Amino acid sequence: MALWKVLCAVVVFAILSPGSPRAASSPPHVLLISIDTLRTMNMGSYGYRRDTSPHLDELLAAGAKFDDARTVEPLTAPALASMLTSLHPHEHGSTRNGLRVRPNLFSFTKALGRRGYATGAFLGNWTLKDKLSGLAEHFDTYEVLLNRKRWFGLAKSEATADDLVDLSLSWLDAHLGASDKPFLMWVHMIEPHAPYRLRGAYLKQIGVKRAGSLLSPTRRYDSEIAFADDRVGRLLSEVYERVPREQIVVVFFSDHGESLGEHGYWGHGRHLYEFSLRIPLGITWSGTIEPRVVDEPALIGDIGPTVLGLVGIEPPDFIEGFDWTGVLLRGEDGPAGRVTLHQAHRSSVGAQEEQTRLRARGLLEVGRVADARKEVHRVVNDRHWLFDLEADPAEKRDVSAQNARPSAELQEWLETVRSGLAVADDLPPPNLTDEDLDALRALGYID
Numbered sequence: 001m002a003l004w005k006v007l008c009a010v011v012v013f014a015i016l017s018p019g020s021p022r023a024a025s026s027p028p029h030v031l032l033i034s035i036d037t038l039r040t041m042n043m044g045s046y047g048y049r050r051d052t053s054p055h056l057d058e059l060l061a062a063g064a065k066f067d068d069a070r071t072v073e074p075l076t077a078p079a080l081a082s083m084l085t086s087l088h089p090h091e092h093g094s095t096r097n098g099l100r101v102r103p104n105l106f107s108f109t110k111a112l113g114r115r116g117y118a119t120g121a122f123l124g125n126w127t128l129k130d131k132l133s134g135l136a137e138h139f140d141t142y143e144v145l146l147n148r149k150r151w152f153g154l155a156k157s158e159a160t161a162d163d164l165v166d167l168s169l170s171w172l173d174a175h176l177g178a179s180d181k182p183f184l185m186w187v188h189m190i191e192p193h194a195p196y197r198l199r200g201a202y203l204k205q206i207g208v209k210r211a212g213s214l215l216s217p218t219r220r221y222d223s224e225i226a227f228a229d230d231r232v233g234r235l236l237s238e239v240y241e242r243v244p245r246e247q248i249v250v251v252f253f254s255d256h257g258e259s260l261g262e263h264g265y266w267g268h269g270r271h272l273y274e275f276s277l278r279i280p281l282g283i284t285w286s287g288t289i290e291p292r293v294v295d296e297p298a299l300i301g302d303i304g305p306t307v308l309g310l311v312g313i314e315p316p317d318f319i320e321g322f323d324w325t326g327v328l329l330r331g332e333d334g335p336a337g338r339v340t341l342h343q344a345h346r347s348s349v350g351a352q353e354e355q356t357r358l359r360a361r362g363l364l365e366v367g368r369v370a371d372a373r374k375e376v377h378r379v380v381n382d383r384h385w386l387f388d389l390e391a392d393p394a395e396k397r398d399v400s401a402q403n404a405r406p407s408a409e410l411q412e413w414l415e416t417v418r419s420g421l422a423v424a425d426d427l428p429p430p431n432l433t434d435e436d437l438d439a440l441r442a443l444g445y446i447d
């Protein structure tokens with residue numbers, strides 16, 4: 001979407017939304033559950049050999065499970081801003097952790113709020129703090145819980161999934177006790193984000209027996225998934241005790257995946273390989289959405305228009321994401337032949353520099369997926385790859401011609417992203433203290 005459309009969206013939304021009537025029938029509640037850094041290939045429901053995710057597998061099996069979903073940028077704040085706004089990072093402005101989104105953007109959570117929903121977000125990642133991300137304006141209640149120290153860190157820099165479940169349930173109880181309004185509640189758990197801890201209580205479940213293998217990062221990562229999965233199970237059973245499952249839409253997803261040494265790389269954010277680009281995605285609504293697997297390409301920015309569609313609010317025309325409501329409820333066709341576009345930037349701003357420069361110099365890669373062919377151009381060293389994802393899902397073989405250049409379509413996407421990065425008039429300046437920088441460094445976000 002061109003920048004002028006983004007700005008139009010802000011204005012149109014501001015004019016039309018206040019005072020809009022509520023949907024005629026009683027709308028369902030919405031529960032968003034996201035797990036940071038969870039890659040699909042380490043989940044049972046996506047074919048993993050270890051039993052890391054039994055509760056999530058059960059949730060995904062009970063509704064629509066998306067087998068070909070991707071994030072737009074494999075980094076926390078940019079990806080989650082895109083989830084809320086359906087915009088690409090160069091459009092909403094948060095291309096790197098520590099760079100805030102443009103103010104007054106449209107989001108589906110705001111749209112729900114205008115239709116009478118109470119909206120609450122309970123998040124466990126430092127980079128989502130409002131003063132770094134600018135996301136609080138999209139919710140009535142926005143809490144980034146930072147009540148525990150991580151490893152040997154000096155500052156309290158995170159919350160566990162247990163803490164977030166407790167906090168969100170107390171908000172939910174207060175809401176249900178005081179109001180009959182529908183709610184949207186979002187819980188974002190930081191496990192299994194690096195540095196991976198060992199969750200010894202889950203080793204038996206994931207089939208790890210030998211003491212000598214305990215230090216393997218992948219096994220620690222898997223044990224963290226099992227821990228988070230267990231807390232998702234607790235959250236779901238507690239929510240379903242309070243609200244009949246026929247009255248709540250549950251959306252589960254991750255913001256991005258993780259590279260566990262593949263391509264010589266540990267982490268996420270700096271490359272567009274499938275290990276960090278693909279995300280699990282499921283939408284469950286008991287009695288309304290039939291269990292099924294969706295094969296067509298989906299994006300994290302589809303969550304907004306689809307939630308709006310499911311609760312009976314027509315998504316505005318300017319929303320970029322695809323509304324899957326017709327596919328899920330009426331058996332309509334999905335977006336066949338869909339092309340998806342992606343970008344990677346340096347992880348976090350590490351200094352109080354001039355913001356246009358921070359944005360422009362952060363771009364690392366642009367990518368394009370069409371018909372299972374994925375083209376990636378690495379801007380910083382002018383490298384180019386083409387992968388056949390059907391024959392080579394692990395992206396081990398570059399099938400591009402020797403000395404190949406980006407296709408005209410990818411070149412156009414690169415120019416679009418660059419143009420967006422250059423527009424910074426309405427962007428809030430970065431607002432990081434030394435404490436923020438320390439916390440972001442501990443999460444591996446600063447080079």
Ligand SMILES: [Zn+2]
Nearest residue numbers: 036037076255
């Ligand atoms: Zn993340």
